[in-house]
Amino acid sequence: MDVFVQHVVNGLALGGVYALLSLGLALVFSILGLINFAHGELLTLGGYAIYGGLAVLALPFGGAVVVAIIATAVAAMAMERVAFRPVRDASAASMLLTSFAVSALLQVVLQNAISPRGKAIVTPAFFKQAITISDLVVGSIQALSIVATAILLLLLMVFLRSTVLGLAMRAAAVDFRTTRLMGIHANAVVATAFALSGILAGVAALLWVAQSGSVRPLMGLVPVLKAFIAVILGGLGSLPGAVVGGFVLGFIEVFLRAYLPGAALEFREAIALLIVITILFFRPQGLLGRRVEAAR
Amino acid sequence: MLAVDDLAVSYGAVHAVRGLSLTVATGEIVALLGANGAGKSSTLNAVMGLVPAASGRVEFAGQSVSGLAPERIVRLGMTLTPEGRHVFPNLSVDENLALGAATRNERRAIEATRAEVFELFPVLAERRTQLAGTLSGGEQQMLAIGRSLMSVPKLLLLDEPSLGLAPQIVDLIFDLIARLRTRGLTILLVEQSVDRALEIADRGYVLRNGQLAMAGRAGELRASTGVERAYMGLADV
Ligand SMILES: Nc1ncnc2c1ncn2[C@@H]1O[C@H](COP(=O)(O)OP(=O)(O)OP(=O)(O)O)[C@@H](O)[C@H]1O
Ligand SMILES: [Mg+2]
Numbered sequence: 050m051d052v053f054v055q056h057v058v059n060g061l062a063l064g065g066v067y068a069l070l071s072l073g074l075a076l077v078f079s080i081l082g083l084i085n086f087a088h089g090e091l092l093t094l095g096g097y098a099i100y101g102g103l104a105v106l107a108l109p110f111g112g113a114v115v116v117a118i119i120a121t122a123v124a125a126m127a128m129e130r131v132a133f134r135p136v137r138d139a140s141a142a143s144m145l146l147t148s149f150a151v152s153a154l155l156q157v158v159l160q161n162a163i164s165p166r167g168k169a170i171v172t173p174a175f176f177k178q179a180i181t182i183s184d185l186v187v188g189s190i191q192a193l194s195i196v197a198t199a200i201l202l203l204l205l206m207v208f209l210r211s212t213v214l215g216l217a218m219r220a221a222a223v224d225f226r227t228t229r230l231m232g233i234h235a236n237a238v239v240a241t242a243f244a245l246s247g248i249l250a251g252v253a254a255l256l257w258v259a260q261s262g263s264v265r266p267l268m269g270l271v272p273v274l275k276a277f278i279a280v281i282l283g284g285l286g287s288l289p290g291a292v293v294g295g296f297v298l299g300f301i302e303v304f305l306r307a308y309l310p311g312a313a314l315e316f317r318e319a320i321a322l323l324i325v326i327t328i329l330f331f332r333p334q335g336l337l338g339r340r341v342e343a344a345r
Numbered sequence: 346m347l348a349v350d351d352l353a354v355s356y357g358a359v360h361a362v363r364g365l366s367l368t369v370a371t372g373e374i375v376a377l378l379g380a381n382g383a384g385k386s387s388t389l390n391a392v393m394g395l396v397p398a399a400s401g402r403v404e405f406a407g408q409s410v411s412g413l414a415p416e417r418i419v420r421l422g423m424t425l426t427p428e429g430r431h432v433f434p435n436l437s438v439d440e441n442l443a444l445g446a447a448t449r450n451e452r453r454a455i456e457a458t459r460a461e462v463f464e465l466f467p468v469l470a471e472r473r474t475q476l477a478g479t480l481s482g483g484e485q486q487m488l489a490i491g492r493s494l495m496s497v498p499k500l501l502l503l504d505e506p507s508l509g510l511a512p513q514i515v516d517l518i519f520d521l522i523a524r525l526r527t528r529g530l531t532i533l534l535v536e537q538s539v540d541r542a543l544e545i546a547d548r549g550y551v552l553r554n555g556q557l558a559m560a561g562r563a564g565e566l567r568a569s570t571g572v573e574r575a576y577m578g579l580a581d582v
Contacts, residue, residue: 213447216443229414231419232448
Protein backbone atom coordinates (compact mmCIF):
# COMPACT_ATOMS: atom_id res chain seq x y z
CA MET A 50 0.00 0.00 0.00
CA ASP A 51 2.83 2.40 0.88
CA VAL A 52 4.41 1.71 -2.47
CA PHE A 53 1.12 2.50 -4.15
CA VAL A 54 0.88 5.85 -2.37
CA GLN A 55 4.45 6.51 -3.43
CA HIS A 56 3.46 5.98 -7.06
CA VAL A 57 0.51 8.30 -6.63
CA VAL A 58 2.88 10.99 -5.37
CA ASN A 59 5.16 10.42 -8.37
CA GLY A 60 2.17 10.51 -10.70
CA LEU A 61 1.02 13.84 -9.21
CA ALA A 62 4.52 15.26 -9.56
CA LEU A 63 5.07 14.21 -13.19
CA GLY A 64 1.45 14.87 -14.15
CA GLY A 65 1.76 18.34 -12.62
CA VAL A 66 4.61 19.26 -14.96
CA TYR A 67 2.64 17.96 -17.94
CA ALA A 68 -0.41 19.84 -16.71
CA LEU A 69 1.48 23.15 -16.53
CA LEU A 70 2.78 22.70 -20.07
CA SER A 71 -0.48 21.46 -21.57
CA LEU A 72 -2.40 24.28 -19.89
CA GLY A 73 -0.06 26.76 -21.57
CA LEU A 74 -0.66 25.12 -24.94
CA ALA A 75 -4.40 25.05 -24.32
CA LEU A 76 -4.57 28.71 -23.25
CA VAL A 77 -3.02 29.84 -26.53
CA PHE A 78 -5.02 27.34 -28.55
CA SER A 79 -8.31 28.41 -26.98
CA ILE A 80 -7.71 32.02 -28.03
CA LEU A 81 -5.95 31.70 -31.39
CA GLY A 82 -6.68 28.17 -32.57
CA LEU A 83 -2.91 27.71 -32.71
CA ILE A 84 -1.00 24.69 -31.42
CA ASN A 85 2.23 26.44 -30.51
CA PHE A 86 4.98 23.89 -31.03
CA ALA A 87 7.52 26.50 -29.99
CA HIS A 88 6.06 26.14 -26.50
CA GLY A 89 8.74 23.51 -25.79
CA GLU A 90 11.40 26.12 -26.50
CA LEU A 91 9.90 28.31 -23.79
CA LEU A 92 10.68 25.48 -21.40
CA THR A 93 14.20 25.30 -22.87
CA LEU A 94 14.66 29.06 -22.54
CA GLY A 95 13.45 28.84 -18.95
CA GLY A 96 16.07 26.17 -18.29
CA TYR A 97 18.83 28.26 -19.84
CA ALA A 98 17.67 31.32 -17.93
CA ILE A 99 18.09 29.39 -14.68
CA TYR A 100 21.53 28.29 -15.91
CA GLY A 101 22.44 31.86 -16.86
CA GLY A 102 21.12 33.25 -13.60
CA LEU A 103 23.32 30.85 -11.66
CA ALA A 104 26.45 30.70 -13.81
CA VAL A 105 26.58 34.19 -15.29
CA LEU A 106 24.73 36.44 -12.86
CA ALA A 107 25.79 34.34 -9.85
CA LEU A 108 22.30 34.64 -8.36
CA PRO A 109 21.03 32.38 -5.60
CA PHE A 110 18.87 29.55 -6.94
CA GLY A 111 15.60 31.23 -6.02
CA GLY A 112 16.69 34.44 -7.78
CA ALA A 113 17.58 32.47 -10.90
CA VAL A 114 14.11 30.91 -10.88
CA VAL A 115 12.44 34.32 -10.66
CA VAL A 116 14.59 35.53 -13.56
CA ALA A 117 13.64 32.43 -15.54
CA ILE A 118 9.91 32.87 -15.02
CA ILE A 119 10.10 36.53 -16.05
CA ALA A 120 12.24 35.54 -19.04
CA THR A 121 9.81 32.89 -20.29
CA ALA A 122 6.85 35.24 -19.92
CA VAL A 123 8.67 37.96 -21.86
CA ALA A 124 9.90 35.46 -24.46
CA ALA A 125 6.37 34.15 -24.98
CA MET A 126 5.01 37.66 -25.47
CA ALA A 127 7.87 38.51 -27.82
CA MET A 128 7.17 35.33 -29.78
CA GLU A 129 3.57 36.40 -30.21
CA ARG A 130 4.46 39.95 -31.14
CA VAL A 131 7.18 39.10 -33.65
CA ALA A 132 6.12 35.77 -35.14
CA PHE A 133 2.42 35.13 -34.61
CA ARG A 134 0.77 38.54 -34.80
CA PRO A 135 1.67 39.03 -38.48
CA VAL A 136 0.00 35.70 -39.35
CA ARG A 137 -2.90 35.94 -36.90
CA ASP A 138 -5.50 36.18 -39.63
CA ALA A 139 -3.82 33.57 -41.82
CA SER A 140 -4.88 29.93 -41.96
CA ALA A 141 -4.33 27.56 -39.04
CA ALA A 142 -1.73 25.76 -41.17
CA SER A 143 0.30 28.96 -41.65
CA MET A 144 0.31 29.59 -37.90
CA LEU A 145 1.33 26.01 -37.20
CA LEU A 146 4.21 26.24 -39.69
CA THR A 147 5.25 29.53 -38.10
CA SER A 148 5.42 27.82 -34.72
CA PHE A 149 7.64 25.08 -36.18
CA ALA A 150 9.90 27.75 -37.65
CA VAL A 151 10.17 29.59 -34.33
CA SER A 152 10.91 26.32 -32.58
CA ALA A 153 13.65 25.31 -35.04
CA LEU A 154 15.16 28.79 -34.99
CA LEU A 155 15.43 28.90 -31.21
CA GLN A 156 16.99 25.44 -31.12
CA VAL A 157 19.64 26.45 -33.66
CA VAL A 158 20.36 29.71 -31.86
CA LEU A 159 20.87 27.93 -28.54
CA GLN A 160 23.05 25.26 -30.16
CA ASN A 161 25.29 27.83 -31.80
CA ALA A 162 25.30 30.59 -29.23
CA ILE A 163 25.85 28.36 -26.21
CA SER A 164 26.62 24.75 -27.04
CA PRO A 165 24.95 21.82 -28.77
CA ARG A 166 25.79 19.81 -25.67
CA GLY A 167 24.09 20.08 -22.34
CA LYS A 168 25.12 22.24 -19.39
CA ALA A 169 24.98 20.98 -15.85
CA ILE A 170 22.98 22.93 -13.31
CA VAL A 171 23.92 22.80 -9.66
CA THR A 172 20.64 22.43 -7.84
CA PRO A 173 20.36 23.21 -4.12
CA ALA A 174 21.29 20.37 -1.81
CA PHE A 175 17.72 20.49 -0.52
CA PHE A 176 16.53 18.92 -3.81
CA LYS A 177 18.40 15.71 -3.05
CA GLN A 178 16.73 15.29 0.33
CA ALA A 179 13.56 13.48 1.08
CA ILE A 180 10.69 14.63 3.24
CA THR A 181 9.13 12.11 5.59
CA ILE A 182 5.43 12.49 6.27
CA SER A 183 4.47 9.78 8.80
CA ASP A 184 5.62 6.61 7.01
CA LEU A 185 5.59 8.20 3.56
CA VAL A 186 8.89 9.31 2.05
CA VAL A 187 8.52 12.02 -0.58
CA GLY A 188 11.41 13.39 -2.62
CA SER A 189 11.65 17.14 -2.13
CA ILE A 190 11.50 17.63 -5.91
CA GLN A 191 8.21 15.72 -6.03
CA ALA A 192 6.91 17.75 -3.12
CA LEU A 193 7.98 20.97 -4.83
CA SER A 194 6.31 19.92 -8.08
CA ILE A 195 3.03 19.15 -6.39
CA VAL A 196 3.00 22.32 -4.31
CA ALA A 197 4.10 24.57 -7.19
CA THR A 198 1.55 23.08 -9.57
CA ALA A 199 -1.25 23.39 -7.03
CA ILE A 200 -0.43 27.02 -6.24
CA LEU A 201 -0.12 27.99 -9.88
CA LEU A 202 -3.36 26.30 -10.90
CA LEU A 203 -5.14 27.96 -8.00
CA LEU A 204 -3.80 31.41 -8.90
CA LEU A 205 -4.78 30.91 -12.52
CA MET A 206 -8.26 29.84 -11.52
CA VAL A 207 -8.70 32.93 -9.37
CA PHE A 208 -7.47 35.08 -12.26
CA LEU A 209 -9.84 33.47 -14.78
CA ARG A 210 -12.84 33.66 -12.45
CA SER A 211 -12.57 37.01 -10.76
CA THR A 212 -10.79 39.53 -12.96
CA VAL A 213 -12.29 41.20 -16.00
CA LEU A 214 -9.30 40.18 -18.12
CA GLY A 215 -9.67 36.61 -16.89
CA LEU A 216 -13.36 36.59 -17.79
CA ALA A 217 -12.41 38.02 -21.17
CA MET A 218 -9.96 35.16 -21.71
CA ARG A 219 -12.68 32.60 -21.06
CA ALA A 220 -15.12 34.51 -23.24
CA ALA A 221 -12.63 34.93 -26.08
CA ALA A 222 -11.95 31.20 -26.05
CA VAL A 223 -15.56 30.71 -27.16
CA ASP A 224 -16.33 33.89 -29.09
CA PHE A 225 -13.44 36.24 -29.79
CA ARG A 226 -15.45 38.64 -31.90
CA THR A 227 -18.14 39.26 -29.31
CA THR A 228 -15.44 39.67 -26.67
CA ARG A 229 -14.11 42.61 -28.67
CA LEU A 230 -17.62 44.08 -28.68
CA MET A 231 -17.29 44.28 -24.88
CA GLY A 232 -14.46 46.77 -25.41
CA ILE A 233 -11.76 44.20 -24.69
CA HIS A 234 -8.64 44.79 -26.78
CA ALA A 235 -7.93 41.79 -28.97
CA ASN A 236 -4.18 42.24 -28.59
CA ALA A 237 -4.46 42.36 -24.79
CA VAL A 238 -6.27 39.02 -24.71
CA VAL A 239 -3.76 37.35 -27.04
CA ALA A 240 -0.73 38.82 -25.24
CA THR A 241 -2.12 37.70 -21.88
CA ALA A 242 -2.62 34.17 -23.17
CA PHE A 243 1.02 34.04 -24.27
CA ALA A 244 2.31 35.65 -21.07
CA LEU A 245 0.42 33.09 -18.95
CA SER A 246 1.67 30.23 -21.12
CA GLY A 247 5.20 31.61 -20.64
CA ILE A 248 4.84 31.77 -16.85
CA LEU A 249 3.54 28.20 -16.80
CA ALA A 250 6.46 27.08 -19.00
CA GLY A 251 8.92 28.88 -16.70
CA VAL A 252 7.67 27.02 -13.64
CA ALA A 253 7.65 23.76 -15.63
CA ALA A 254 11.27 24.51 -16.58
CA LEU A 255 12.19 24.78 -12.89
CA LEU A 256 10.58 21.44 -12.12
CA TRP A 257 12.14 19.78 -15.20
CA VAL A 258 15.61 21.11 -14.47
CA ALA A 259 15.34 20.19 -10.78
CA GLN A 260 14.67 16.64 -11.93
CA SER A 261 17.31 16.36 -14.68
CA GLY A 262 20.06 18.61 -13.27
CA SER A 263 20.99 19.88 -16.72
CA VAL A 264 19.82 21.93 -19.69
CA ARG A 265 20.09 21.01 -23.38
CA PRO A 266 19.04 22.89 -26.53
CA LEU A 267 16.54 20.15 -27.44
CA MET A 268 15.21 19.56 -23.94
CA GLY A 269 11.80 21.05 -24.79
CA LEU A 270 10.98 18.57 -27.50
CA VAL A 271 9.76 15.59 -25.49
CA PRO A 272 7.80 17.58 -22.88
CA VAL A 273 5.93 19.61 -25.51
CA LEU A 274 4.97 16.41 -27.32
CA LYS A 275 3.73 14.95 -24.04
CA ALA A 276 1.85 18.17 -23.33
CA PHE A 277 0.29 18.04 -26.78
CA ILE A 278 -0.87 14.46 -26.13
CA ALA A 279 -2.25 15.61 -22.79
CA VAL A 280 -4.18 18.45 -24.44
CA ILE A 281 -5.77 16.08 -26.94
CA LEU A 282 -6.47 13.53 -24.21
CA GLY A 283 -8.17 16.13 -22.03
CA GLY A 284 -10.13 17.65 -24.91
CA LEU A 285 -8.72 20.21 -27.33
CA GLY A 286 -10.02 23.65 -26.39
CA SER A 287 -10.84 22.85 -22.77
CA LEU A 288 -8.60 24.37 -20.07
CA PRO A 289 -9.69 22.02 -17.27
CA GLY A 290 -9.32 19.24 -19.84
CA ALA A 291 -5.68 20.15 -20.41
CA VAL A 292 -4.98 19.93 -16.68
CA VAL A 293 -6.81 16.64 -16.32
CA GLY A 294 -5.09 15.28 -19.45
CA GLY A 295 -1.68 16.21 -18.02
CA PHE A 296 -2.33 14.42 -14.74
CA VAL A 297 -3.83 11.36 -16.42
CA LEU A 298 -0.83 11.07 -18.74
CA GLY A 299 1.55 11.47 -15.79
CA PHE A 300 -0.25 8.73 -13.86
CA ILE A 301 -0.28 6.39 -16.87
CA GLU A 302 3.47 6.80 -17.32
CA VAL A 303 4.34 6.40 -13.64
CA PHE A 304 2.16 3.36 -13.16
CA LEU A 305 3.45 1.68 -16.32
CA ARG A 306 7.01 2.23 -15.17
CA ALA A 307 6.12 0.74 -11.79
CA TYR A 308 4.01 -2.23 -12.74
CA LEU A 309 5.06 -3.37 -16.22
CA PRO A 310 7.05 -6.61 -16.22
CA GLY A 311 10.75 -6.14 -16.99
CA ALA A 312 10.58 -7.31 -20.59
CA ALA A 313 7.77 -4.86 -21.48
CA LEU A 314 9.39 -1.94 -19.72
CA GLU A 315 11.18 -0.59 -22.76
CA PHE A 316 7.86 -0.38 -24.64
CA ARG A 317 6.23 1.73 -21.93
CA GLU A 318 6.04 4.90 -24.05
CA ALA A 319 4.30 2.97 -26.82
CA ILE A 320 1.98 1.29 -24.34
CA ALA A 321 1.17 4.69 -22.79
CA LEU A 322 0.22 6.01 -26.22
CA LEU A 323 -1.87 2.93 -26.86
CA ILE A 324 -3.82 3.60 -23.66
CA VAL A 325 -4.34 7.23 -24.72
CA ILE A 326 -5.57 6.13 -28.15
CA THR A 327 -7.93 3.63 -26.55
CA ILE A 328 -9.39 6.36 -24.35
CA LEU A 329 -9.80 8.60 -27.39
CA PHE A 330 -11.47 5.75 -29.27
CA PHE A 331 -14.26 5.79 -26.70
CA ARG A 332 -14.20 9.55 -26.13
CA PRO A 333 -13.06 11.15 -29.40
CA GLN A 334 -13.72 14.62 -27.98
CA GLY A 335 -11.28 13.96 -25.13
CA LEU A 336 -12.01 13.52 -21.45
CA LEU A 337 -13.57 16.95 -20.88
CA GLY A 338 -13.95 18.16 -24.46
CA ARG A 339 -17.25 19.13 -25.93
CA ARG A 340 -18.47 17.11 -28.87
CA VAL A 341 -18.19 19.25 -31.99
CA GLU A 342 -21.46 19.33 -33.83
CA ALA A 343 -21.15 18.43 -37.47
CA ALA A 344 -23.72 20.90 -38.74
CA ARG A 345 -23.45 24.43 -37.54
CA MET B 346 -25.66 61.07 -33.55
CA LEU B 347 -24.81 58.55 -36.28
CA ALA B 348 -24.12 59.43 -39.89
CA VAL B 349 -23.35 56.72 -42.44
CA ASP B 350 -22.29 58.03 -45.81
CA ASP B 351 -21.97 56.02 -49.03
CA LEU B 352 -21.12 52.80 -47.17
CA ALA B 353 -20.11 49.67 -49.09
CA VAL B 354 -19.37 46.22 -47.64
CA SER B 355 -18.00 43.35 -49.70
CA TYR B 356 -17.10 39.77 -48.91
CA GLY B 357 -14.83 38.87 -51.80
CA ALA B 358 -17.05 39.00 -54.87
CA VAL B 359 -20.25 39.39 -52.82
CA HIS B 360 -21.31 43.02 -52.57
CA ALA B 361 -23.45 42.93 -49.45
CA VAL B 362 -23.99 46.70 -49.11
CA ARG B 363 -23.57 49.41 -51.74
CA GLY B 364 -23.80 53.18 -51.52
CA LEU B 365 -25.81 53.24 -48.30
CA SER B 366 -26.30 56.53 -46.48
CA LEU B 367 -28.36 56.90 -43.34
CA THR B 368 -28.56 59.02 -40.20
CA VAL B 369 -29.80 58.51 -36.68
CA ALA B 370 -30.54 61.59 -34.58
CA THR B 371 -30.22 61.73 -30.80
CA GLY B 372 -33.26 60.21 -29.06
CA GLU B 373 -34.61 58.49 -32.17
CA ILE B 374 -35.51 54.88 -32.81
CA VAL B 375 -34.64 54.18 -36.43
CA ALA B 376 -35.62 50.88 -38.06
CA LEU B 377 -33.44 49.24 -40.69
CA LEU B 378 -35.55 46.78 -42.67
CA GLY B 379 -35.16 44.43 -45.57
CA ALA B 380 -35.54 40.81 -46.65
CA ASN B 381 -33.11 38.05 -45.68
CA GLY B 382 -29.68 38.77 -47.09
CA ALA B 383 -30.50 42.42 -47.84
CA GLY B 384 -27.38 43.54 -45.99
CA LYS B 385 -28.79 44.72 -42.64
CA SER B 386 -26.36 42.84 -40.43
CA SER B 387 -23.48 43.73 -42.72
CA THR B 388 -24.37 47.40 -42.24
CA LEU B 389 -24.44 47.19 -38.45
CA ASN B 390 -21.24 45.12 -38.37
CA ALA B 391 -19.45 47.60 -40.60
CA VAL B 392 -20.63 50.55 -38.47
CA MET B 393 -19.27 48.73 -35.40
CA GLY B 394 -15.94 47.95 -37.08
CA LEU B 395 -16.51 44.19 -36.93
CA VAL B 396 -16.22 43.89 -40.70
CA PRO B 397 -14.17 46.31 -42.80
CA ALA B 398 -16.07 48.78 -44.97
CA ALA B 399 -15.00 48.61 -48.63
CA SER B 400 -15.68 52.33 -48.86
CA GLY B 401 -17.70 55.09 -47.24
CA ARG B 402 -17.59 57.00 -43.97
CA VAL B 403 -19.14 56.44 -40.56
CA GLU B 404 -19.40 59.28 -38.08
CA PHE B 405 -20.51 58.82 -34.50
CA ALA B 406 -21.14 61.78 -32.17
CA GLY B 407 -19.37 64.07 -34.60
CA GLN B 408 -16.25 61.93 -34.82
CA SER B 409 -15.13 59.62 -37.63
CA VAL B 410 -15.07 55.98 -36.53
CA SER B 411 -14.20 54.56 -39.96
CA GLY B 412 -11.47 51.99 -39.64
CA LEU B 413 -11.58 51.92 -35.83
CA ALA B 414 -11.55 48.54 -34.07
CA PRO B 415 -14.81 47.53 -32.33
CA GLU B 416 -13.15 47.74 -28.90
CA ARG B 417 -12.35 51.39 -29.58
CA ILE B 418 -15.82 52.20 -30.87
CA VAL B 419 -17.50 50.67 -27.81
CA ARG B 420 -15.48 53.01 -25.63
CA LEU B 421 -16.92 55.97 -27.54
CA GLY B 422 -20.47 55.02 -26.51
CA MET B 423 -21.90 52.93 -29.32
CA THR B 424 -22.50 49.20 -29.02
CA LEU B 425 -24.17 46.33 -30.81
CA THR B 426 -26.35 43.50 -29.56
CA PRO B 427 -25.50 41.04 -32.31
CA GLU B 428 -27.88 38.87 -34.29
CA GLY B 429 -28.16 35.46 -32.65
CA ARG B 430 -27.51 36.95 -29.18
CA HIS B 431 -23.96 35.63 -28.74
CA VAL B 432 -24.02 35.50 -24.96
CA PHE B 433 -20.92 33.77 -23.59
CA PRO B 434 -22.37 30.31 -22.92
CA ASN B 435 -19.56 29.19 -20.59
CA LEU B 436 -19.92 32.24 -18.34
CA SER B 437 -22.61 32.91 -15.75
CA VAL B 438 -25.19 35.67 -16.10
CA ASP B 439 -23.22 37.82 -13.65
CA GLU B 440 -19.98 37.21 -15.53
CA ASN B 441 -21.58 38.11 -18.85
CA LEU B 442 -22.82 41.37 -17.33
CA ALA B 443 -19.41 42.06 -15.79
CA LEU B 444 -17.80 41.77 -19.22
CA GLY B 445 -20.41 44.13 -20.60
CA ALA B 446 -19.00 46.72 -18.19
CA ALA B 447 -15.38 45.96 -19.09
CA THR B 448 -14.87 49.49 -20.38
CA ARG B 449 -15.76 51.01 -17.00
CA ASN B 450 -13.84 51.28 -13.76
CA GLU B 451 -16.06 52.57 -11.01
CA ARG B 452 -17.47 49.69 -9.03
CA ARG B 453 -20.37 51.67 -7.57
CA ALA B 454 -21.54 52.96 -10.93
CA ILE B 455 -21.31 49.48 -12.43
CA GLU B 456 -23.35 48.11 -9.51
CA ALA B 457 -25.99 50.75 -10.17
CA THR B 458 -26.21 49.86 -13.85
CA ARG B 459 -26.51 46.19 -12.99
CA ALA B 460 -29.36 46.98 -10.62
CA GLU B 461 -31.09 48.82 -13.48
CA VAL B 462 -30.60 45.84 -15.79
CA PHE B 463 -32.08 43.52 -13.17
CA GLU B 464 -35.00 45.91 -12.80
CA LEU B 465 -35.61 45.78 -16.56
CA PHE B 466 -35.17 41.99 -16.63
CA PRO B 467 -36.12 40.55 -13.22
CA VAL B 468 -35.66 37.03 -14.57
CA LEU B 469 -31.93 37.66 -14.94
CA ALA B 470 -31.69 38.53 -11.25
CA GLU B 471 -33.04 35.07 -10.46
CA ARG B 472 -30.45 33.44 -12.70
CA ARG B 473 -27.30 35.30 -11.70
CA THR B 474 -25.09 32.27 -11.20
CA GLN B 475 -26.58 30.18 -13.99
CA LEU B 476 -24.43 29.58 -17.08
CA ALA B 477 -25.68 31.70 -19.96
CA GLY B 478 -25.64 28.69 -22.28
CA THR B 479 -28.36 27.06 -20.19
CA LEU B 480 -30.77 30.03 -20.40
CA SER B 481 -33.82 29.91 -22.65
CA GLY B 482 -33.66 31.80 -25.95
CA GLY B 483 -35.70 34.70 -24.55
CA GLU B 484 -33.56 34.91 -21.43
CA GLN B 485 -30.42 34.87 -23.56
CA GLN B 486 -31.77 37.78 -25.62
CA MET B 487 -32.49 39.72 -22.43
CA LEU B 488 -28.99 38.96 -21.21
CA ALA B 489 -27.49 40.05 -24.54
CA ILE B 490 -29.33 43.38 -24.34
CA GLY B 491 -28.56 43.75 -20.63
CA ARG B 492 -24.89 43.10 -21.34
CA SER B 493 -24.91 45.84 -23.97
CA LEU B 494 -26.55 48.24 -21.52
CA MET B 495 -23.77 47.58 -18.99
CA SER B 496 -21.44 49.75 -21.09
CA VAL B 497 -23.98 52.63 -20.78
CA PRO B 498 -24.07 53.33 -24.53
CA LYS B 499 -25.46 56.48 -26.08
CA LEU B 500 -26.40 54.57 -29.23
CA LEU B 501 -27.48 50.94 -29.25
CA LEU B 502 -27.48 48.89 -32.45
CA LEU B 503 -29.95 46.02 -32.09
CA ASP B 504 -29.78 43.23 -34.66
CA GLU B 505 -33.01 41.20 -34.81
CA PRO B 506 -33.75 41.05 -31.09
CA SER B 507 -37.04 39.19 -31.66
CA LEU B 508 -35.51 36.45 -33.83
CA GLY B 509 -36.84 33.02 -32.92
CA LEU B 510 -38.70 34.11 -29.78
CA ALA B 511 -42.21 33.23 -28.61
CA PRO B 512 -44.85 35.97 -29.16
CA GLN B 513 -45.10 36.99 -25.47
CA ILE B 514 -41.34 37.39 -25.30
CA VAL B 515 -41.38 39.42 -28.52
CA ASP B 516 -43.94 41.75 -26.91
CA LEU B 517 -41.70 42.09 -23.90
CA ILE B 518 -38.65 42.91 -26.02
CA PHE B 519 -40.50 45.59 -28.03
CA ASP B 520 -41.89 47.11 -24.81
CA LEU B 521 -38.38 47.20 -23.51
CA ILE B 522 -36.99 48.95 -26.60
CA ALA B 523 -39.65 51.64 -26.25
CA ARG B 524 -38.80 52.02 -22.55
CA LEU B 525 -35.09 52.32 -23.29
CA ARG B 526 -35.79 55.27 -25.52
CA THR B 527 -37.65 57.06 -22.73
CA ARG B 528 -34.48 56.62 -20.68
CA GLY B 529 -32.55 58.63 -23.26
CA LEU B 530 -31.07 55.84 -25.35
CA THR B 531 -30.85 56.23 -29.13
CA ILE B 532 -31.54 53.03 -31.05
CA LEU B 533 -30.89 51.68 -34.54
CA LEU B 534 -33.08 48.60 -34.83
CA VAL B 535 -32.83 45.83 -37.41
CA GLU B 536 -35.97 43.71 -37.42
CA GLN B 537 -37.89 41.09 -39.38
CA SER B 538 -41.09 41.89 -37.47
CA VAL B 539 -41.58 44.88 -39.73
CA ASP B 540 -44.93 46.09 -38.42
CA ARG B 541 -43.87 45.82 -34.79
CA ALA B 542 -40.63 47.65 -35.54
CA LEU B 543 -42.42 50.47 -37.35
CA GLU B 544 -44.87 50.82 -34.44
CA ILE B 545 -42.10 51.92 -32.09
CA ALA B 546 -39.74 53.53 -34.61
CA ASP B 547 -39.68 57.18 -35.65
CA ARG B 548 -38.21 56.56 -39.07
CA GLY B 549 -37.15 53.63 -41.19
CA TYR B 550 -34.84 52.65 -44.02
CA VAL B 551 -35.50 49.69 -46.29
CA LEU B 552 -32.63 47.82 -47.91
CA ARG B 553 -32.89 45.68 -51.00
CA ASN B 554 -29.93 43.72 -52.31
CA GLY B 555 -27.60 45.93 -50.33
CA GLN B 556 -29.01 49.21 -51.63
CA LEU B 557 -31.42 51.70 -50.18
CA ALA B 558 -34.89 50.99 -51.59
CA MET B 559 -37.01 53.29 -49.41
CA ALA B 560 -36.71 55.65 -46.51
CA GLY B 561 -39.21 57.67 -44.57
CA ARG B 562 -41.28 58.29 -41.47
CA ALA B 563 -42.40 55.08 -39.81
CA GLY B 564 -46.06 55.95 -40.48
CA GLU B 565 -45.45 56.35 -44.21
CA LEU B 566 -43.60 53.05 -44.43
CA ARG B 567 -46.37 51.26 -42.56
CA ALA B 568 -48.89 52.57 -45.05
CA SER B 569 -46.94 51.28 -48.04
CA THR B 570 -48.32 48.39 -50.07
CA GLY B 571 -47.53 45.78 -52.70
CA VAL B 572 -44.03 45.61 -54.04
CA GLU B 573 -42.79 48.00 -51.39
CA ARG B 574 -43.81 45.62 -48.66
CA ALA B 575 -41.96 42.90 -50.52
CA TYR B 576 -38.80 44.94 -50.17
CA MET B 577 -39.25 44.88 -46.43
CA GLY B 578 -39.31 41.13 -46.51
CA LEU B 579 -43.08 40.84 -46.09
CA ALA B 580 -43.87 39.09 -49.39
CA ASP B 581 -44.56 35.73 -47.77
CA VAL B 582 -46.23 36.95 -44.59
N1 LIG C 1 -19.02 36.59 -43.65
C1 LIG C 1 -19.60 36.58 -44.87
N2 LIG C 1 -18.96 36.04 -45.93
C2 LIG C 1 -19.52 36.05 -47.16
N3 LIG C 1 -20.73 36.55 -47.42
C3 LIG C 1 -21.42 37.07 -46.40
C4 LIG C 1 -20.90 37.12 -45.08
N4 LIG C 1 -21.81 37.70 -44.28
C5 LIG C 1 -22.85 38.00 -45.07
N5 LIG C 1 -22.64 37.63 -46.35
C6 LIG C 1 -23.54 37.84 -47.49
O1 LIG C 1 -23.85 39.20 -47.55
C7 LIG C 1 -25.21 39.39 -47.85
C8 LIG C 1 -25.86 40.25 -46.79
O2 LIG C 1 -25.87 39.52 -45.56
P1 LIG C 1 -26.39 40.13 -44.21
O3 LIG C 1 -26.10 39.15 -43.14
O4 LIG C 1 -25.88 41.48 -44.07
O5 LIG C 1 -27.96 40.20 -44.49
P2 LIG C 1 -29.14 40.50 -43.49
O6 LIG C 1 -29.94 41.57 -44.12
O7 LIG C 1 -28.66 40.73 -42.12
O8 LIG C 1 -29.97 39.14 -43.57
P3 LIG C 1 -30.81 38.38 -42.43
O9 LIG C 1 -32.11 39.05 -42.32
O10 LIG C 1 -30.95 36.99 -42.96
O11 LIG C 1 -30.01 38.43 -41.18
C9 LIG C 1 -25.80 38.01 -47.99
O12 LIG C 1 -25.84 37.68 -49.36
C10 LIG C 1 -24.84 37.11 -47.27
O13 LIG C 1 -24.81 35.83 -47.86
MG1 LIG D 1 -28.87 39.75 -40.37
